[in-house]
Amino acid sequence: MPTITLLGPQRFTPTLGEAVARAGISGRLASVTAGWQEREAEDLELHEHLGERTMNLMLYARSEDVFERDPQLAAAYRERQERLRELQELYRLRLDYAQTALRELELRSGDPELLAPERESALQAIRALDEHHLARVDEVHAGFVRQHHPAGRPAVERHSRQMVRQLEKVDGLAIAGGHVAILINRMRLFDLDEKLAGKAVFAWSAGAMAIAERVVLFHHFPPQGYGNTEILEHGLGLARGLVLFPHAGRRLALDDRRRVAVLARRFAPALCIAMADGAWMALDERGHAEGVAKGLRSSGMSRLMADGTVVSLEAE
Amino acid sequence: MTLAISSLLAEADLQPSRIDAFLAGHSAPIVEGRTVTFLFRGEADAVFLQHWIFGLPSAQPFTRVQGSDLWYLTQEIPVRSRVEYKLEVQRGDVSRLIRDPLNSQLAHDPFGANSVCLGAEYRVPDWVSPNPEARPGKLEKVRVASTTLDGAQEVQIYLPARYRASRRYPLLIVHDGADYLHFSVLKTVLDNLIHRLEVAPLIVALTQSRQRLRDYAAHGEHSRFLAEELLPALEARYPLQKGAASRGLMGASFGGVAALAAATHYPGRFGRLLLQSGSFAFTDIGPSRRGPAFEPVVAFVNGFREAPARVSERVFLSCGVYESLIYENRSLVPILQSSGMDVRYVESFDGHNWESWRDRLREGLSFLYPGPLWMVYE
Numbered sequence: 103m104p105t106i107t108l109l110g111p112q113r114f115t116p117t118l119g120e121a122v123a124r125a126g127i128s129g130r131l132a133s134v135t136a137g138w139q140e141r142e143a144e145d146l147e148l149h150e151h152l153g154e155r156t157m158n159l160m161l162y163a164r165s166e167d168v169f170e171r172d173p174q175l176a177a178a179y180r181e182r183q184e185r186l187r188e189l190q191e192l193y194r195l196r197l198d199y200a201q202t203a204l205r206e207l208e209l210r211s212g213d214p215e216l217l218a219p220e221r222e223s224a225l226q227a228i229r230a231l232d233e234h235h236l237a238r239v240d241e242v243h244a245g246f247v248r249q250h251h252p253a254g255r256p257a258v259e260r261h262s263r264q265m266v267r268q269l270e271k272v273d274g275l276a277i278a279g280g281h282v283a284i285l286i287n288r289m290r291l292f293d294l295d296e297k298l299a300g301k302a303v304f305a306w307s308a309g310a311m312a313i314a315e316r317v318v319l320f321h322h323f324p325p326q327g328y329g330n331t332e333i334l335e336h337g338l339g340l341a342r343g344l345v346l347f348p349h350a351g352r353r354l355a356l357d358d359r360r361r362v363a364v365l366a367r368r369f370a371p372a373l374c375i376a377m378a379d380g381a382w383m384a385l386d387e388r389g390h391a392e393g394v395a396k397g398l399r400s401s402g403m404s405r406l407m408a409d410g411t412v413v414s415l416e417a418e
Numbered sequence: 419m420t421l422a423i424s425s426l427l428a429e430a431d432l433q434p435s436r437i438d439a440f441l442a443g444h445s446a447p448i449v450e451g452r453t454v455t456f457l458f459r460g461e462a463d464a465v466f467l468q469h470w471i472f473g474l475p476s477a478q479p480f481t482r483v484q485g486s487d488l489w490y491l492t493q494e495i496p497v498r499s500r501v502e503y504k505l506e507v508q509r510g511d512v513s514r515l516i517r518d519p520l521n522s523q524l525a526h527d528p529f530g531a532n533s534v535c536l537g538a539e540y541r542v543p544d545w546v547s548p549n550p551e552a553r554p555g556k557l558e559k560v561r562v563a564s565t566t567l568d569g570a571q572e573v574q575i576y577l578p579a580r581y582r583a584s585r586r587y588p589l590l591i592v593h594d595g596a597d598y599l600h601f602s603v604l605k606t607v608l609d610n611l612i613h614r615l616e617v618a619p620l621i622v623a624l625t626q627s628r629q630r631l632r633d634y635a636a637h638g639e640h641s642r643f644l645a646e647e648l649l650p651a652l653e654a655r656y657p658l659q660k661g662a663a664s665r666g667l668m669g670a671s672f673g674g675v676a677a678l679a680a681a682t683h684y685p686g687r688f689g690r691l692l693l694q695s696g697s698f699a700f701t702d703i704g705p706s707r708r709g710p711a712f713e714p715v716v717a718f719v720n721g722f723r724e725a726p727a728r729v730s731e732r733v734f735l736s737c738g739v740y741e742s743l744i745y746e747n748r749s750l751v752p753i754l755q756s757s758g759m760d761v762r763y764v765e766s767f768d769g770h771n772w773e774s775w776r777d778r779l780r781e782g783l784s785f786l787y788p789g790p791l792w793m794v795y796e
Contacts, residue, residue, distance in 0.1 A: 279796045308795040319792045325616045325784035
């Protein structure tokens with residue numbers, strides 16, 4: 103199990119260097135910037151920020167190379183992604199109605215004895231739908247692995263071996279944000295999470311979301327639609343018991359107690375964590391945040407509470 | 419609620435110093451809920467509010483406060499409205515059309531500038547001002563050879579921030595592109611909406627016609643220029659995504675007509691249409707009263723109404739309720755929908771002007787070219 107530090111967005115408030123120093127890492131670090139897609143190699147700022155100690159694993163370029171060398175896997179991968187997209191659409195359709203029902207019930211006035219159980223039931227329906235969706239997505243991923251054995255294919259194996267050798271030379275791994283689905287897919291293709299034992303992992307924004315147990319997509323102010331928070335899929339599960347919301351100040355209506363409460367209750371018992379720019383949180387050796395709740399090992403992180411408030415972890 | 423002007427009028431013996439104090443204590447026009455009080459101070463025989471609100475008399479007379487040089491007009495303006503206006507000041511035989519001297523809010527257009535009244539609850543969108551966090555895109559000029567129009571055409575190209583030749587982009591072709599840049603701050607809007615991930619990084623071709631009333635009036639040669647000259651030239655020069663879903667046309671007023679006409683002349687070529695306050699004049703019987711420039715437009719729109727076709731895939735249509743064109747635009751919506759196109763129609767409490775069109779760009783562009791908002795967390 104690697105040791106994990108989660109970080110808030112880094113573009114305007116870079117705190118990665120401090121986090122690395124705080125974790126006592128003085129050696130080299132590997133980096134994953136696959137979420138930047140074709141800009142993956144444009145990591146000079148990150149490289150300089152860490153004192154030119156980084157070595158980019160180039161997951162995105164490696165996956166492109168795999169797909170070029172193994173057209174059969176590439177076709178299967180595309181087909182899987184198409185199925186996942188379709189599944190997400192179907193989930194979204196059902197979620198829209200379920201969220202609307204809950205919203206209307208919560209805004210309705212009337213006898214609390216009648217309303218409260220209906221509201222609770224509507225929330226449970228959303229939780230059940232989330233679980234259902236996660237299970238369906240897992241099936242698709244499992245089917246892909248069962249049928250195509252990506253880890254055992256020569257093109258993947260070759261890159262995996264190279265990465266293992268690269269990782270042997272570093273003390274830790276920095277996982278940047280970007281496109282969360284692309285990032286997680288690339289890490290999953292090379293089973294990166296299984297290669298990180300004993301390493302220190304520093305992950306921010308989409309990187310942090312990708313290593314949590316569930317990847318939750320969110321925006322309360324989209325230009326189209328209401329902005330229903332939705333689950334994408336299981337993450338790599340290195341950070342446990344947490345649902346992570348980077349850019350929360352920009353993307354969430356944190357002063358809307360009703361919406362905050364729904365998030366907290368929907369994802370309980372996981373803690374919903376709003377990550378401010380430059381925030382950090384060091385998890386315990388099992389990837390949990392229990393020690394963090396005491397405010398000893400985090401800064402700039404807030405928790406969404408079931409009563410709709412947002413509480414700084416340091417203040418808890 | 420007692421209006422500020424009513425309180426003033428209730429005072430006895432209004433001295434100039436009291437009027438000075440009143441004006442100093444209020445920003446003009448005075449917006450109080452749904453009621454707006456326009457003010458003018460100066461020597462005049464009559465003062466009128468000149469506006470472009472369809473449905474109201476275009477010249478609304480002010481009333482002089484007895485024994486003073488203060489004039490006022492109280493007008494109901496719905497919340498969230500944005501109204502452009504001028505004042506007509508008559509003195510003797512001379513009548514002058516001026517901007518409101520007491521109001522610093524201006525909106526510019528190709529003909530100059532108007533004063534602006536911002537109704538209650540209207541907010542200038544935050545994405546129309548430069549955002550230092552947004553990486554800027556870049557503008558460059560290209561010349562496109564044309565045998566269909568009057569020789570080579572100069573087109574400005576917007577390339578999004580972090581543009582890479584190795585990536586493929588959707589395309590939007592904009593009519594009156596220079597005006598959109600100047601009066602609807604289109605570059606800033608694109609930079610901001612792309613930065614906010616609400617709109618996909620896209621390449622925008624900003625065209626500007628030298629003979630607008632001819633070219634934009636459903637002119638076949640203009641459509642041919644877009645589809646057979648401009649589009650291939652852009653595809654040869656820039657990394658554009660293939661397929662109609664990645665190609666769009668946009669325009670306001672006559673530019674909206676040009677966009678729909680080009681899509682109709684080349685069905686299936688342009689899968690995205692952003693039509694703002696389109697001059698979609700039509701007749702059910704008899705001739706149009708909109709003038710000769712509209713004749714080809716009327717012929718085109720009448721033809722489209724008779725045989726609506728799925729010429730595009732997704733259409734965003736917007737119009738201000740204070741425009742005379744609201745009737746034509748509302749009429750077009752069910753016709754577009756009946757063709758099987760995915761149509762989004764939005765109305766605003768605004769008129770036929772560039773800031774109204776600016777204010778609808780977020781809804782329109784994010785509908786036609788949705789960005790990776792839900793997937794990207796940098």
